[in-house]
Amino acid sequence: xxxxxxxxxxxxxxxxxxxxxxxxxxxxxxxxxxxxxxxxxxxxxxxxxxxxxxxxxxxxxxxxxxxxxxxxxxxxxxxxxxxxxxxxxxxxxxxxxxxxxxxxxxxxxxxxxxxxxxxxxxxxxxxxxxxxxxxxxxxxxxxxxxxxxxxxxxxxxxxxxxxxxxxxxxxxxxxxxxxxxxxxxxxxxxxxxxxxxxxxxxxxxxxxxxxxxxxxxxxxxxxxxxxxxxxxxxxxxxxxxxxxxxxxxxxxxxxxxxxxxxxxxxxxxxxxxxxxxxxxxxxxxxxxxxxxxxxx
Amino acid sequence: xxxxxxxxxxxxxxxxxxxxxxxxxxxxxxxxxxxxxxxxxxxxxxxxxxxxxxxxxxxxxxxxxxxxxxxxxxxxxxxxxxxxxxxxxxxxxxxxxxxxxxxxxxxxxxxxxxxxxxxxxxxxxxxxxxxxxxxxxxxxxxxxxxxxxxxxxxxxxxxxxxxxxxxxxxxxxxxxxxxxxxxxxxxxxxxxxxxxxxxxxxxxxxxxxxxxxxxxxxxxxxxxxxxxxxxxxxxxxxxxxxxxxxxxxxxxxxxxxxxxxxxxxxxxxxxxxxxxxxxxxxxxxxxxxxxxxxxxxxxxxxxxxxxxxxxxxxxxxxxxxxxxxxxxxxxxxxxxxxxxxxxxxxxxxxxxxxxxxxxxxxxxxxxxxxxxxxxxxxxxxxxxxxxxxxxxxxxxxxxxxxxxxxxxxxxxxxxxxxxxxxxxxxxxxxxxxxxxxxxxxxxxxxxxxxxxxxxxxxxxxxxxxxxxxxxxxxxxxxxxxxxxxxxxxxxxxxxxxxxxxxxxxxxxxxxxxxxxxxxxxxxxxxxxxxxxxxxxxxxxxxxxxxxxxxxxxxxxxxxxxxxxxxxxxxxxxxxxxxxxxxxxxxxxxxxxxxxxxxx
Numbered sequence: 001x002x003x004x005x006x007x008x009x010x011x012x013x014x015x016x017x018x019x020x021x022x023x024x025x026x027x028x029x030x031x032x033x034x035x036x037x038x039x040x041x042x043x044x045x046x047x048x049x050x051x052x053x054x055x056x057x058x059x060x061x062x063x064x065x066x067x068x069x070x071x072x073x074x075x076x077x078x079x080x081x082x083x084x085x086x087x088x089x090x091x092x093x094x095x096x097x098x099x100x101x102x103x104x105x106x107x108x109x110x111x112x113x114x115x116x117x118x119x120x121x122x123x124x125x126x127x128x129x130x131x132x133x134x135x136x137x138x139x140x141x142x143x144x145x146x147x148x149x150x151x152x153x154x155x156x157x158x159x160x161x162x163x164x165x166x167x168x169x170x171x172x173x174x175x176x177x178x179x180x181x182x183x184x185x186x187x188x189x190x191x192x193x194x195x196x197x198x199x200x201x202x203x204x205x206x207x208x209x210x211x212x213x214x215x216x217x218x219x220x221x222x223x224x225x226x227x228x229x230x231x232x233x234x235x236x237x238x239x240x241x242x243x244x245x246x247x248x249x250x251x252x253x254x255x256x257x258x259x260x261x262x263x264x265x266x267x268x269x270x271x272x273x274x275x276x277x278x279x280x281x282x283x284x285x286x287x288x289x290x291x292x293x294x295x296x
Numbered sequence: 297x298x299x300x301x302x303x304x305x306x307x308x309x310x311x312x313x314x315x316x317x318x319x320x321x322x323x324x325x326x327x328x329x330x331x332x333x334x335x336x337x338x339x340x341x342x343x344x345x346x347x348x349x350x351x352x353x354x355x356x357x358x359x360x361x362x363x364x365x366x367x368x369x370x371x372x373x374x375x376x377x378x379x380x381x382x383x384x385x386x387x388x389x390x391x392x393x394x395x396x397x398x399x400x401x402x403x404x405x406x407x408x409x410x411x412x413x414x415x416x417x418x419x420x421x422x423x424x425x426x427x428x429x430x431x432x433x434x435x436x437x438x439x440x441x442x443x444x445x446x447x448x449x450x451x452x453x454x455x456x457x458x459x460x461x462x463x464x465x466x467x468x469x470x471x472x473x474x475x476x477x478x479x480x481x482x483x484x485x486x487x488x489x490x491x492x493x494x495x496x497x498x499x500x501x502x503x504x505x506x507x508x509x510x511x512x513x514x515x516x517x518x519x520x521x522x523x524x525x526x527x528x529x530x531x532x533x534x535x536x537x538x539x540x541x542x543x544x545x546x547x548x549x550x551x552x553x554x555x556x557x558x559x560x561x562x563x564x565x566x567x568x569x570x571x572x573x574x575x576x577x578x579x580x581x582x583x584x585x586x587x588x589x590x591x592x593x594x595x596x597x598x599x600x601x602x603x604x605x606x607x608x609x610x611x612x613x614x615x616x617x618x619x620x621x622x623x624x625x626x627x628x629x630x631x632x633x634x635x636x637x638x639x640x641x642x643x644x645x646x647x648x649x650x651x652x653x654x655x656x657x658x659x660x661x662x663x664x665x666x667x668x669x670x671x672x673x674x675x676x677x678x679x680x681x682x683x684x685x686x687x688x689x690x691x692x693x694x695x696x697x698x699x700x701x702x703x704x705x706x707x708x709x710x711x712x713x714x715x716x717x718x719x720x721x722x723x724x725x726x727x728x729x730x731x732x733x734x735x736x737x738x739x740x741x742x743x744x745x746x747x748x749x750x751x752x753x754x755x756x757x758x759x760x761x762x763x764x765x766x767x768x769x770x771x772x773x774x775x776x777x778x779x780x781x782x783x784x785x786x787x788x789x790x791x792x793x794x795x796x797x798x799x800x801x802x803x804x805x806x807x808x809x810x811x812x813x814x815x816x817x818x819x820x821x822x823x824x825x826x827x828x829x830x831x832x833x834x835x836x837x838x839x840x841x842x843x844x845x846x847x848x849x850x851x852x853x854x855x856x857x858x859x860x861x862x863x864x865x866x867x868x869x870x871x872x873x874x875x876x877x878x879x880x881x882x883x884x885x886x887x888x889x890x891x892x893x894x895x
Contacts, residue, residue, distance in 0.1 A: 010794075011866035019868070057779045094782035116794060117868045 003110065003141030005103045006040045006133060010117055014296060016157035016176060018126025021114050023145075025130065026102050027137040030161050030193040032182055033268050034221045036256030040133035045085045045102025048262035049078050053097035060089035060098055069098075080264055099262075107144040114145075115152060127155030129178070136164045146173035159217070161193075162200035171210040176245070179204055181218045183225050184233025192224065201237070208241045216247045217296070220281065222271045231281055235288035247293035249282060297520055298357055299577060302527045305355075306580065309366070311534045314544040315490055316367035321349040336707040340432045343709065346491045347439040352450040354459075359524035360479050361451050361459045362486045363531055369544060396494030396547070397641045399555075400713040401649030403505040405484060406477045409469035410437045413712050420721040425705050429721060432707045441468045444483060474509040474518050478525050481505075485552075488710055489532050493546025496641025497710065498553040499583055501648045503564045503571060510567045518567075522574035529582040551584050555638040557597050558588025559617045565594055572604045581611055586639045590617035613639075619879055620645070627814065628731070628821040643827045644735045649715030651724060652733040653820075655693060656828065658835040659809060660740040660842050660852050662686055663747055667843060668767055675752055679808065686812035693734055696819045699727035732820040738809045739828035739835055740852030741877065742859050745791040745802035746844035753788050753797070766843065773841045773848045784845035791876075792858025794869035799876040806877040826856045826877060 004026040012022040027043030028035075039046050054076050060069040068082035069089045087100040114128050121127045128149055135142050135158055142158070149156050150173055159178040160167055167177065183189040189197035207214065218234055220226050238244050251273050260267035278295060285293050325331075325342050333341065354361050404413050414430070414437055421430040448463035458475060465472060466480030481502065488497045510518065533550035536542030542549045556568040575585060585608065587601045605612040615637075624634040624645060633647040644652045666672060666681035706725035711717035717728030754760045761769070761780075774781040789797035806826070813824035836851035844859065846852075853859045856874050863870045 009866075011868045055778070055782065057782075059779065094779050094786055096786050116872060120868050 001107055001141050001144050002104045003107065003138045003145070004043065004045075005105055005110070006037070006046075006101045008113065011120075012129065015129040015131060015159055016127065016178060017155070018124035019117070019120040020126040020129050020157070021117055021121075022129045022131050022159075023110065023114070023135075025132045025135050025138050025142070028133040028161075029137065029163055030134065030182070030195055032193050032219075034219060034224070034252055034256075034270060035267075036253065036259070037133065038256060038260050038263055038265060038267065039101045042102075043133075043137060045087065045100055046263065047080075047083060047085060047087070047090065048099045048101060048259065049076075049264070050097050050099070050258070050262050051076070053095045055095055055097075057094060059092040059094060063088040063092035078264070107141055107148060111145055111148040111152070114149065115154070118152070118154065121154055125155070127157065127175070129157040129159055131159035131178075134161055134163050136160055136162075136167060139164070139166055139169070143170060143173065146170060161195075162203045163195055165199050165203045167203045168206040168210050168212065171207060171212045174212065177207055177212055177214040178217050179207075179214045181216050181234055181237065184230050184237065188225075204237070204241070208243050211243060213243050213245055214241065215245050217250055218247065219250045219252065220273060221252045222273055222277075224270070226273065226277060226281065228284060231284045232288060235285055238289045238291040238293075244291055247285065247289070247291055248296040249278075249285070249293065250296045251278065297359060297523055299523060299527070301357060303578070303580065306527070306530050306535065309534065311536055311541070311543045312368070313366040314369045315364045316369065317350050317365050318346050318491060318493070319369060321346040334704065336428070336432055336705040339707045340435055343436055343492060344439040347436075347443045347487070350443060350491065352443075352447045354447075354450055354454050354456065356454070358456070358459070359521065360482050360528055361447055361456065361463070362479075362483050362528065364486070364490045364545075396489070396496040396550070397498075397644065398496075398651040398710055398714065399498045399500035399553070399638045399640045399646040399648055400488075400710060401500065401505070401715060402481050402484070402502055402713065403648075404718075405467055405480060405713060406471040406505055406509070409465075409467060409471075409480075410440060410712065411468050412470065413718055417712070417718045417721050420719060422721070426721040429705060429707065429723060433709075433712065436707075436709055437468065440483075440487060443487070444468065447483070471509060474506065474511065474514065475521055477506055477509040478521050482525060482528050484713075485529075486532065489547035489550060490545065492709055495533070495547050495550040496552060497550075498555075498638065498640040498646075500553065500638040500640070500646075501555055501561070501636065503554075503556055503567050504561060504648075507564050507567060512566050515566070515570060519570050519574050522571060523578055526574055526578040526580070526583070530578075530580040533582070535581065550582070551641045552582050553586050553639045553641065554583040555586045555588065555615075557593065557601070558615075559590050559592075559621065560635045561588070562594070565597060569596065569600050572600050575611070576604060576607055579608065585612045586615055587612060588615050588617050593617075613643075615639070623879075624823075627823055628817060633731070642735075642737075642829055643825070645823055645825070646733070647715075649713065650729060650731075650733070651714060652735050652823070653697075654735040654737060656737045656739055656831040656835070657689060658740060658831075658839060658852070659686070659738050659805075660743045660747070660846075661835070661839050662689060663744045663805075664840060664842065667747070667751070667770070670764070670767075673763065675748075675756060678748075678751070679804065682805070683808045683812060686809055687815060690736060690812050690816050690822070693736070693820075693822065694816050694818065696727065696732050698725055698729075698732065699819075733823055734820050735823045735825050735827075736813045737825050737827045737829070737831070738806075738813070739826075739832050741802060741806055741809065741826050742791045742853030742857060742862075743842055743844055743846060744805045745798060746788075746853075746859055746862065747842050748801035748805060749789050749791070749798040750784050750843045750845070752801070754784070770841050770843050774845070781845050784843075788844075790844075790858060790862035790864075792863035792870050792873045793865040794872035795865075799873050802873065803876045803878065810878045824878075828852070828855050 006024040006026045009022045012020045015022045026040055028041050056071050058071040061071050066082045066084045068079045070077045090098040090100040130142050146156055155175050157176045157178050158174045161180045182193050186197040238247050252270050254269055257267055325345050351365055353363050353365055418430045421427045444463045448460045451460035462476035462479040466476050467484050471477035471480050529552055533547045534543035537549055621634045624637055636648045640646055644654055646652050662685045665685055672678050672681055706723040708723055711724045714724055716730035720728050722728035755763050769777050789795045791798040791802045810824040813822045816822040832852040832854045837849050840848045856877055
């Protein structure tokens with residue numbers, strides 16, 4: 001079975017234990033405003049254009065069969081409406097200013113690539129993490145990859161928003177769920193991400209009931225969810241799970257903004273959390289739960 | 297021991313000053329016409345003069361004694377040429393081959409003392425030349441003895457009876473205990489580095505030499521002694537690097553390799569661990585800690601090495617016994633020599649009591665020669681021609697210059713600490729070593745690999761331009777070819793990313809170069825290596841543009857590392873690529889450098 005990849009990141013050290021390879025899959029039904037992987041939202045290839053790397057050579061214009069790429073004097077123009085997403089422009093671009101994201105790949109071929117770093121997984125207690133996008137959007141593909149990796153005795157993580165209600169189907173194949181908790185207020189969750197919270201929590205309970213280990217991963221975004229109420233909500237979720245290993249608070253960063261710009265999109269910029277605020281939120285969380293927790 | 301104070305003294309040192317007593321002695325010697333004497337006579341007389349003129353400074357906090365008086369030199373300092381040579385003519389230096397860069401065997405010194413070694417040397421003196429050699433060496437040893445005796449008296453006056461007692465015994469006589477053993481080694485190191493004058497006199501397996509004197513029950517005292525010893529190793533040579541402004545002394549920017557751990561050294565584990573503990577308290581650049589690893593190593597050792605590597609920024613390098621021992625044997629080392637392998641300055645694979653010659657080759661220039669050969673029309677022909685050029689260039693090193701120089705008697709004090717010289721009663725420069733080796737440092741291998749990948753892709757796969765057109769573009773330093781240059785730099789496969797399209801060329805080029813080296817073995821053992829020190833800078837400055845998009849004058853790739861900026865897939869991918877190079881005949885150390893994007 002084929003899946004649609006956005007990227008493969010080797011030597012990943014923040015997406016689960018040890019040295020890992022993280023597979024970013026295309027497609028996500030959520031629209032979190034703070035997302036740093038917007039290029040994974042569409043479940044089809046995406047074309048990014050980094051203006052700072054463009055040398056106005058015109059190779060893209062010559063290669064584009066649809067006239068979407070043009071160089072007029074000292075300006076590059078990209079008409080996204082005309083773009084066929086064929087990748088011819090990116091292929092011809094000498095600097096990488098144009099970059100296609102979206103590679104169709106067979107599960108077996110992907111696993112073969114992932115096993116290149118097997119020695120590092122074994123030595124460091126690491127493995128492979130499926131992320132996105134929302135990896136569960138390509139459930140069949142992910143399931144096949146996980147089975148192949150299990151046969152190779154490679155530790156696996158699934159980084160998921162929990163969307164779709166089918167996460168529990170992977171119990172027995174996934175060693176550790178990295179479960180993103182975007183907001184614990186149902187109304188705010190739906191308003192911010194575009195999807196309802198209750199099915200996600202139901203799915204999390206199902207995973208827990210089947211013995212699936214989880215780490216809760218909670219992006220903390222100033223003015224969005226850096227509140228006592230949200231922290232209490234996180235603690236409440238953690239305290240009602242039997243197989244939760246830890247809670248990771250993830251501070252907001254703005255590394256996704258250049259990618260948003262490269263996609264021709266506007267993305268809001270949030271403030272950084274202060275050290276004081278971090279300490280306050282973590283202190284509150286620790287006071288509310290015995291589950292190990294900290295900032296990632 | 298006040299480590300902090302000694303560290304501060306090292307940091308505060310005025311590195312514009314030199315060893316004025318030594319320089320004054322040499323000036324006087326040269327003024328009297330000593331420079332015109334034959335080497336053996338010149339070396340002996342000059343060294344004796346220096347040793348007899350050195351004063352015996354001792355700091356009130358010194359545990360071990362032996363330091364040099366430093367002061368402003370009475371003449372303008374000349375620029376120090378690349379390679380760390382002395383700032384002025386050194387009458388003790390003849391060909392450069394004896395000026396340090398050796399893996400000294402300190403075991404005989406501690407077991408027999410200099411006089412004991414000399415007795416053996418003298419017994420082996422049969423010919424008139426050998427007998428003259430023994431006489432010169434004896435005179436030098438007596439000067440060393442006088443220097444040690446004066447230091448003993450100075451130590452006594454300072455109330456340092458332990459050092460005084462030791463120096464009445466060593467280095468002329470065998471060491472009696474751990475303290476006198478370390479004191480003996482330090483005085484010899486000081487004499488060789490600062491009085492004879494040379495860099496990188498490696499301690500090699502000093503741990504094994506000290507082992508008979510080591511008592512685990514006295515570990516606290518012994519650690520203190522090792523701390524003093526490690527501090528002393530940083531008092532000479534200054535803290536400037538070879539690429540930096542450094543002290544106007546002959547041992548400037550010395551890199552003293554100390555090899556610890558490994559197969560055959562299991563009994564030394566407690567002492568080796570103590571060395572690492574002491575080094576982590578001293579936290580200074582010397583000595584270079586070369587730590588041997590193997591699959592069966594004690595976990596305590598592996599853990600200690602990991603901690604040391606983490607804490608001692610850049611001071612630690614790791615060597616793989618499981619690769620190196622069989623590889624060195626395959627190259628011609630005996631099993632005993634291979635098992636006792638060690639390293640000296642410039643990362644040369646040696647064994648205890650040995651010195652290898654070395655050479656740094658510009659492999660990118662070799663590739664360019666065949667790239668511009670218009671009779672070459674295919675990749676196969678290109679590789680065959682590359683191999684031919686490599687063999688032609690390396691053939692220049694066949695033969696043994698040291699043996700060729702045997703007509704004139706040579707004297708070098710360090711020969712007493714090198715295997716073969718005492719047995720043969722011949723100086724290192726007269727072919728005294730048990731075997732002769734030469735390490736060929738093959739610089740720019742990644743530049744070659746990326747160039748081959750570019751030629752294959754552009755000319756033979758994409759057919760974007762003909763080989764002749766490509767030659768013209770490269771010869772023109774990519775002038776007016778910005779788009780093509782960017783395409784080559786950004787879009788073609790590059791070694792360092794676990795990309796078989798480029799890594800296969802590193803493998804092929806590496807194998808061609810390694811085999812070309814090994815093919816020269818006969819009178820000497822030829823050892824291939826991809827170490828480049830800083831030669832990739834100098835050689836790059838003299839090399840025209842290369843097909844990988846490197847412009848004329850830019851540095852070549854460094855060591856086994858990818859071309860600067862070309863490793864973009866992270867450290868694991870980088871290490872996969874490096875492992876594509878032929879490690880078999882090479883040393884186990886990977887002198888890889890991760891690019892900033894990885895870090």
